[in-house]
Structures are given as C-alpha cells and as structure tokens.
Amino acid sequence: xxxxxxxxxxxxxxxxxxxxxxxxxxxxxxxxxxxxxxxxxxxxxxxxxxxxxxxxxxxxxxxxxxxxxxxxxxxxxxxxxxxxxxxxxxxxxxxxxxxxxxxxxxxxxxxxxxxxxxxxxxxxxxxxxxxxxxxxxxxxxxxxxxxxxxxxxxxxxxxxxxxxxxxxxxxxxxxxxxxxxxxxxxxxxxxxxxxxxxxx
Amino acid sequence: xxxxxxxxxxxxxxxxxxxxxxxxxxxxxxxxxxxxxxxxxxxxxxxxxxxxxxxxxxxxxxxxxxxxxx
Numbered sequence: 250x251x252x253x254x255x256x257x258x259x260x261x262x263x264x265x266x267x268x269x270x271x272x273x274x275x276x277x278x279x280x281x282x283x284x285x286x287x288x289x290x291x292x293x294x295x296x297x298x299x300x301x302x303x304x305x306x307x308x309x310x311x312x313x314x315x316x317x318x319x320x321x322x323x324x325x326x327x328x329x330x331x332x333x334x335x336x337x338x339x340x341x342x343x344x345x346x347x348x349x350x351x352x353x354x355x356x357x358x359x360x361x362x363x364x365x366x367x368x369x370x371x372x373x374x375x376x377x378x379x380x381x382x383x384x385x386x387x388x389x390x391x392x393x394x395x396x397x398x399x400x401x402x403x404x405x406x407x408x409x410x411x412x413x414x415x416x417x418x419x420x421x422x423x424x425x426x427x428x429x430x431x432x433x434x435x436x437x438x439x440x441x442x443x444x445x446x447x448x449x
Numbered sequence: 450x451x452x453x454x455x456x457x458x459x460x461x462x463x464x465x466x467x468x469x470x471x472x473x474x475x476x477x478x479x480x481x482x483x484x485x486x487x488x489x490x491x492x493x494x495x496x497x498x499x500x501x502x503x504x505x506x507x508x509x510x511x512x513x514x515x516x517x518x519x
Binding site: 270275287373 | 468471477478501
C-alpha cells in the first residue's frame with residue numbers, strides 16, 4: 250500500500266511539474282483533463298490513501314510501544330504469569346498481537362474509533378509538549394463492554410461457575426470484570442517477574 | 450484564448466505547493482513515528498490543500514473574467 254501511494258505521489262509530482270512549467274497546457278480540453286488528474290484526482294487519492302494508511306498504522310502494537318513511556322506496558326505482554334490480563338491475552342492469542350493495545354483500549358461504540366484517535370492526538374501532545382505523569386492511569390474507569398465485545402456470548406464466559414451469579418451485573422457494568430481480574434498489566438512488579446519466551 | 454488569460458504564475462505556484470505537499474505526505478508514509486501522522490495532516494495536507502485551493506481559485510477567476518469579457 251505504501252509503495253503504491255508513493256508511486257501515485259511521484260506520478261502526480263511528475264504531472265504537476267509538467268503542468269507548472271507549461272500552464273498553457275490547461276487551455277486545451279485534454280490539458281484541462283490532465284490538470285484535473287494532476288491537481289485533484291491523484292493528490293486526492295494519495296491523501297485519502299495516506300490518511301487510511303496512517304490510521305491503520307496507529308492501531309498497531311509497535312506504534313503504541315514506539316513512545317518509551319509505553320515500554321513497561323510492552324514488557325508486561327511478555328511476563329510469564331497467566332494471572333495478568335494483558336500477558337494472558339497476548340500470549341494465548343486471544344487478541345491479534347499486531348493490534349494488542351488497540352483491541353483492549355478502544356471503545357466499542359459507534360464513535361469509539363474516533364474517540365481513540367482523539368485520545369491518541371492528546372497522548373502525542375502530552376508526550377512531546379505538555380508532559381505526562383510518572384504513573385499512567387486510565388482517564389475513565391475500564392468498561393465491561395470492552396471485555397464483553399469478545400467474551401460476551403462465549404461459552405467459556407457464559408457457563409463459567411465463577412460468572413454464573415453475576416452475568417446480569419457484569420452485562421450492566423454494575424460489577425466490574427476488574428474486581429476479580431484485577432491485575433491488568435502489573436507494571437509495578439515487572440522487575441521481579443520472569444519473562445516468557447516464545448519457542449522458536 | 451491566449452496565454453495571458455491564464456495566470457501562469459498562480460498555476461505554477463499551485464503546482465509547487467502541491468508538489469511540496471505530496472512529497473511531504475509521501476515522506477511521512479515511510480517515517481515510523483507518532484509525529485508522522487501530524488506531519489502528514491498539517492504539512493502534507495496543508496500544503497496540498499493550499500495548492501488545490503489556489504488552482505481552483507485560479508480557474509474560477511479565469512472563468513469569471515472570460516464571461517465578463519464575452
């Protein structure tokens with residue numbers, strides 16, 4: 250995709266240079282068509298494709314972990330402890346590893362992806378300009394909706410004895426999943442936690 | 450129709466702005482950094498939008514002046 254977009258951008262640049270040097274080309278009908286392609290269609294394709302490419306890239310785990318403040322959270326995915334939610338989900342492939350952060354930290358509502366992008370811009374602002382706290386915290390309490398997006402309706406969730414009495418409360422967010430599954434990342438104890446190594 | 454009717458300098462400037470915008474946008478696609486998105490939107494998108502707007506304005510103004518000439 251990136252190669253295609255760069256190719257289209259270079260093609261547009263070539264046409265724009267040609268039209269810029271010989272504006273009289275635009276006086277002919279064919280020249281005007283060329284102008285439309287050079288000034289509108291190709292740049293439009295490049296910008297629309299580029300925006301999509303950037304938005305897709307911003308969902309990747311490597312993108313989230315590219316800020317050093319997120320390093321401990323990246324390490325927490327590889328801790329050898331099945332009690333930790335992030336590690337258990339990542340290592341057991343309950344989530345797509347390429348989109349590990351985004352899968353759990355986006356909001357599964359109509360405008361959830363937009364909210365995630367706005368939050369991402371705020372994070373960039375805090376990271377580069379305004380500064381960030383030493384200990385990161387969620388801005389809002391974690392909603393069961395995000396867990397139930399995948400687990401809701403799953404046999405292992407619905408028929409679990411531990412969940413049997415609380416299914417309604419969990420669905421209504423009256424009881425938080427994190428009340429029992431409290432260790433999400435456990436970044437405070439990373440130094441003393443053994444790391445898991447995937448077999449080659 | 451003569452070349453004088455076409456504001457060549459404005460078309461050239463519009464082309465230059467778009468070229469700069471497209472090259473900046475293309476560069477951000479290979480730059481792996483959270484800042485690349487901002488550069489794409491504000492530098493690449495801004496220059497490209499300015500170039501397109503100038504081109505559009507040029508052909509609209511030219512069309513209007515042609516009508517008045519008729």
